[in-house]
Amino acid sequence: MVTFTLPLQFRTLARRCQKPIYSLFFLCVAGVLKDFGLNPKHLGAEIGMTMVLHTHSRCLNYHPHIHVIVPGGGIIRSRKQWKKKKGKYLFKQQNLAQVFRARFLTELNKCGLPIPKAPEKWVVDCRPVGKGVSAIKYLSKYLYKGVISQKNIIANRNSKVTFRYVDSKTESIKYRTLLGEDFIYLILQHVLPKGFRRVRDYGFLHANAKKLLSLVQLVLHVVIREGPFRSRPAFTCPRCKSPMVAIGFRLKPG
Numbered sequence: 001m002v003t004f005t006l007p008l009q010f011r012t013l014a015r016r017c018q019k020p021i022y023s024l025f026f027l028c029v030a031g032v033l034k035d036f037g038l039n040p041k042h043l044g045a046e047i048g049m050t051m052v053l054h055t056h057s058r059c060l061n062y063h064p065h066i067h068v069i070v071p072g073g074g075i076i077r078s079r080k081q082w083k084k085k086k087g088k089y090l091f092k093q094q095n096l097a098q099v100f101r102a103r104f105l106t107e108l109n110k111c112g113l114p115i116p117k118a119p120e121k122w123v124v125d126c127r128p129v130g131k132g133v134s135a136i137k138y139l140s141k142y143l144y145k146g147v148i149s150q151k152n153i154i155a156n157r158n159s160k161v162t163f164r165y166v167d168s169k170t171e172s173i174k175y176r177t178l179l180g181e182d183f184i185y186l187i188l189q190h191v192l193p194k195g196f197r198r199v200r201d202y203g204f205l206h207a208n209a210k211k212l213l214s215l216v217q218l219v220l221h222v223v224i225r226e227g228p229f230r231s232r233p234a235f236t237c238p239r240c241k242s243p244m245v246a247i248g249f250r251l252k253p254g
Helices: 008-016 018-038 093-110 133-144 180-188 210-219
Strands: 002-005 048-056 062-069 073-076 081-084 124-126 153-157 160-166 173-179 199-203
Touching: 002 018, 002 093, 008 018, 008 062, 018 048, 018 062, 018 093, 018 199, 048 133, 062 133, 073 210, 081 210, 093 124, 160 180, 173 180
Parallel strands: none
Antiparallel strands: 002 062, 002 124, 048 062, 048 199, 073 081, 153 160, 160 173
């Protein structure tokens, strides 16, 4: 899993221009990882990626970053060969950070967006996560439950809200108390622009790359089993409760 983080100096700009900044964020991250994968010095193959945009830290502060789940290998289309990445890490995170910094600043300049004073060192984290099941579970829980679950809101008294979170450094449980209006603002700043997709796929995992994905499955001898057939619920007789055979349906007049 590779994590790209926007520096602190860019967060005011990202909060003010969310849609263009987030779009450039996805564009630059995807381009950097694709080029690193195609580079023969690193892998020399086409990779697949699933990206998830997060805008908050564990204590709900504004902290835009993108998590990327990348398989440990890629497909060489001309040879119909799967090339596995050797070593513990996918790519060197320092090199990823340098290239990402240069491309993001270039794209900002092309779009005419103001560029704050950028730090020299940007943060990219690249670490192995085994088969990826734990990483997928970690990311999926943020997609449908919002930025905070109801059980983590401890109290709502005297116009103040208290919630708990797990500190990322110590892994200990901590508590944070805010005024009600400050808590609402904390939540609303993580609402994405209308129609913006938080999760995106690239490479052979993209929806338009079904042929390439089929080639990957063929090379890796992946057998996809169909799920069990779900039968439709039967219409039961209101008297004997036995299943009835539907002969036809009649619409009411008008």
